[in-house]
Amino acid sequence: MISHSFSLAMILLLFLFIFQLLSYLKRNKKLHARLPPHPPSPPAIPIIGHLHLLKPLIHHAFRHLSDQYGPLISLRLGSSQFIIVNTPSLAKEFLKTHELTYSHRKMSIANVVAYDDATFAFAPYGTYWKFIKKLSITKLLGNRTMTQFLPIRTQELHEFIQTLANKSKAEESVNLTQALIKLSNNIISRMMLSIDCSGTDNQAEQVRALVREVTQIFGEFNVSDFIGIFKNFDLQGFKKRALDIHKRYDALLDKIISDREELRREAKLIDGGGENGEEERLKDFLDILLDVYSEKDREVNFTRNHIKSLILVTSHDTQDSNFTRHQLFLVTCKLLIRRAAFSSRRGEISQNNNIKHIIQ
Numbered sequence: 001m002i003s004h005s006f007s008l009a010m011i012l013l014l015f016l017f018i019f020q021l022l023s024y025l026k027r028n029k030k031l032h033a034r035l036p037p038h039p040p041s042p043p044a045i046p047i048i049g050h051l052h053l054l055k056p057l058i059h060h061a062f063r064h065l066s067d068q069y070g071p072l073i074s075l076r077l078g079s080s081q082f083i084i085v086n087t088p089s090l091a092k093e094f095l096k097t098h099e100l101t102y103s104h105r106k107m108s109i110a111n112v113v114a115y116d117d118a119t120f121a122f123a124p125y126g127t128y129w130k131f132i133k134k135l136s137i138t139k140l141l142g143n144r145t146m147t148q149f150l151p152i153r154t155q156e157l158h159e160f161i162q163t164l165a166n167k168s169k170a171e172e173s174v175n176l177t178q179a180l181i182k183l184s185n186n187i188i189s190r191m192m193l194s195i196d197c198s199g200t201d202n203q204a205e206q207v208r209a210l211v212r213e214v215t216q217i218f219g220e221f222n223v224s225d226f227i228g229i230f231k232n233f234d235l236q237g238f239k240k241r242a243l244d245i246h247k248r249y250d251a252l253l254d255k256i257i258s259d260r261e262e263l264r265r266e267a268k269l270i271d272g273g274g275e276n277g278e279e280e281r282l283k284d285f286l287d288i289l290l291d292v293y294s295e296k297d298r299e300v301n302f303t304r305n306h307i308k309s310l311i312l313v314t315s316h317d318t319q320d321s322n323f324t325r326h327q328l329f330l331v332t333c334k335l336l337i338r339r340a341a342f343s344s345r346r347g348e349i350s351q352n353n354n355i356k357h358i359i360q
Contacts, residue, residue: 038074039083047227062086078226080106100125108225109239110218113246118309129194131300132310139288140310149191156187162259172222192311193256203256210249211315217242253308260286286311 014172042065044050050287054077065073073084085091105127120132139145160183167174185208189195195204212228222238224230234240264287283291289307292298314317 008302038081039072040069041074041076041238042069044076047078047229049078051077051226076181078223079228087246103129109222109234110220110225110242112239112242112250113214113217114312115246115305115309118303118306119313120310121313128300131298132306135292139292145288152190152282153187154189156183188314190284192208192314194282194284195256203252206252207315210245210252212250214312214315217245248323249312250308253311257286257290257304257307260290264290285314 042050042053045052053061053075055089062073062084063086065075065084071085071087071090073086075082075084087093106120107116107122111119114122116122120129120136123129123132137334160179163179164174185198193207195207217238219307220238222234223235224238286307289310293302293304293307
């Protein structure tokens with residue numbers, strides 16, 4: 001009797017499931033009928049979509065697909081729909097002409113490291129997005145700020161060239177990729193926090209280690225971000241790692257920010273409450289952000305988390321070794337292709353072998 005009732009219950013549940021599935025498919029079909037058609041798309045596999053078409057060098061995979069299906073492609077990566085653009089004119093339509101339409105970004109579990117939508121890259125379009133864009137253009141990356149940082153860039157570049165010269169005299173090989181990454185890291189970290197990332201102190205090592213971990217986790221594939229049925233499961237321990245990195249980064253930046261606030265207070269006390277004491281020290285990005293943070297009439301609720309997020313995103317960008325390696329590869333290729341021009345410039349430098357300063 002119990003077995004018979006159980007069988008009836010299972011049959012009923014099966015019918016309910018089939019009914020719900022058919023209803024969903026019918027609604028989905030009507031919805032897609034009202035939507036404009038998607039760009040061309042290669043055949044997809046159920047559940048994973050087009051994930052199987054992606055290779056380790058993802059831009060090569062996109063180029064190969066564009067050769068087959070055209071400059072505008074629709075891809076379904078798991079449960080998420082993506083549009084791949086492969087020409088400058090179409091990219092301009094998406095990124096400039098229709099910027100507001102496509103300004104939203106898909107959030108991933110890794111975004112917990114960067115304080116979710118506090119980061120400019122993933123913030124939804126609105127008051128905060130416009131505020132951060134204005135802050136970046138006019139203050140953080142404005143002409144005046146970049147001019148003030150020129151001595152830092154010049155000093156680091158001179159040290160980089162001197163290192164290459166010393167290696168050349170000693171007839172030692174140089175890993176240019178690592179050398180360029182170190183140069184970029186030092187410039188950016190000094191501009192942001194007045195910290196030399198190549199230093200040997202504990203704080204510099206902590207910054208290097210955390211930025212490496214952030215770069216790694218942002219570049220990893222997390223199945224829960226793409227396959228909808230696994231959304232609430234941390235199958236790879238990805239969320240646990242992200243929370244651990246976030247906790248350590250937050251503690252480190254809290255200390256750096258607190259130390260800087262104390263330094264600024266001491267400078268004002270020495271100067272009798274004025275700002276000349278601070279201006280004697282070159283203001284970095286953190287100083288600029290703290291100035292905005294201390295303003296009472298700012299446009300948005302700008303918190304310490306926003307400061308940490310902006311610093312993290314900038315630090316993360318400098319660690320992209322693949323990007324640096326590709327830049328170096330392209331420069332080398334151009335030099336080899338334009339061998340005549342390269343030989344001419346090298347000859348000019350050789351003729352002036354008594355030069356004791358760097359040619360700019």
